[in-house]
Amino acid sequence: MENLVLIQNLAIVVLAGFTGFLVISKVPNTLHTPLMSATNAIHGIVVLGAVLVLGMGVGDDVVSGIILFVAVVFGAINVVGGFVVTDRMLGMFKQKPGTSSKGKADK
């Protein structure tokens, strides 16, 4: 049973890896920084892991509690900060058509 779970999860690993390759190969050079920062935010999903392990309880183990608390903080910084900064960056790319046509109108 355990091995079955492992095999199923490994299948997900492989498929997700290929999906990632296919999807991300299409992103143009121009958007590489936002891409990187968006994927950065996505690996912030580790915050789930931290919350889950903490939520399952660490008993009286203060040290584990501290370790996991820091992990939650780190994960939250990663995920929240990552999405916000990506949004800011992409916002600048988006305004472009409007401003460029305005620039032409000025001429």
Place this chain on the structure above:
Amino acid sequence: MSWIHHEVFINTLYIISFSLMIYGLMKLTGPQTAVRGNWIAAIGMTLAFVATLLKDEMGENWLLIIAGLVVGAAVGVPAALKVKMTAMPQMVALFNGVGGGAVALIAWAEFRNTDGYAHEPKYMAIASLFAALVGSVSFWGSNVAFGKLQEILPGKPITLGKLQQPVNVLVLLGAVACGVAIAVGADSEWLMVGLLVLAALVGLFVVLPIGGADMPVVISMLNAATGLSAAAMGLALNNTALIVAGMLVGASGSILTNLMAKAMNRSIPAIVAGGFGGGGGSAGGAGGGETRPVQSTSAADAAIQMAYASNVVVVPGYGMAVAQAQHAVKEMAELLEAKGVQVSYAIHPVAGRMPGHMNVLLAEADVPYEQLKEMDEINSQFAQTDVSLVIGANDVTNPAAETNPNSPIYGMPVLKVNQSKSVIVLKRSMSSGFAGIDNELFYDSKTAMLFGDAKASVSEIVEELKQL
């Protein structure tokens, strides 16, 4: 309402959530849809988070969890809102690092909670140990990268010389040995701490010797590493959302790492083994260049030259980012366009300190998307270009990469700026670039140097243009 806590329901939510993340990433392929894509991915993330909170096992430490989230958000959001676009590489490095750090810490706590994985299946132990190792490497490596980009640490490579590689390998083997010992049944916590510390040293030793110019590769690589460690943690926790998200990031980081390494014509192992530190450093010291004459020009002359050209190609580099000259550059381009000059921008894939760095800065200054040309597209046009204006770029314009087989950057694809009819180079001084190599372009008879801070120089040109 017991079904809401059921594994089937929760895993269904996970499937929806990672579908949203993939869909969001698909939208990142165009600047128009990318903003929405980012939010779709964020919604996916939120959903995965909610699903996790619904899990049956969840029941303790709510206060600690909420406090952690609040503190994290309180640190992350203001940082993300305030960071300057020029400082984006270090911000990304930092966010990347904390992600890796979180993974390593979770693995450590897992070790403690399970008495050294005593009752867990072997593969869970192995996945968790792998996550700990890679996460710790990524955390410390990213922090060094942050330090270098923020100029807290010197940007030049710091190495142990010839000992570097044997030491790196030994330390890595030590970390792996700790992991193996735990996996086969040892349950001393010192082994786990040893693994984390040795992995931390690997992160420090690998990134410290890497020079600033190699940063785009390093940041992409660390990004991939954190992704893979998250995926491994997903295996250890049997959590589909973590596996998929981690693998997506791992794939994206690997693609970018490859692209960046290719754009520098360097193999990834060569970069990891140490920047241009070895041979390149001494080549940079060659004093030959200092005595060679260069032509310098003034802002007024540069302005006239460009105003009477029919087309100008701007070649931005890290120097533009450091000087934060992007807005001045945009203003200059507008003035030139008003005089009927056609302006475009030549973007080298590794210009700056992270993939796409120049594009972000120019986007911040509202430079139209269509004017940004990638290397392959613009290289065929340099021969018809009247004036190339190089702003704080160096190695990516060095013709030696094509002509001099002895050059450390020989074979690296470069922007063929030297083919244009004339070249103006804005540069702070005659010091060599991060690669420490003399740039033939600067001594070309077609080239005129305009020394000074890039922003100050461009602003002067703007003033001159206004008076023309």
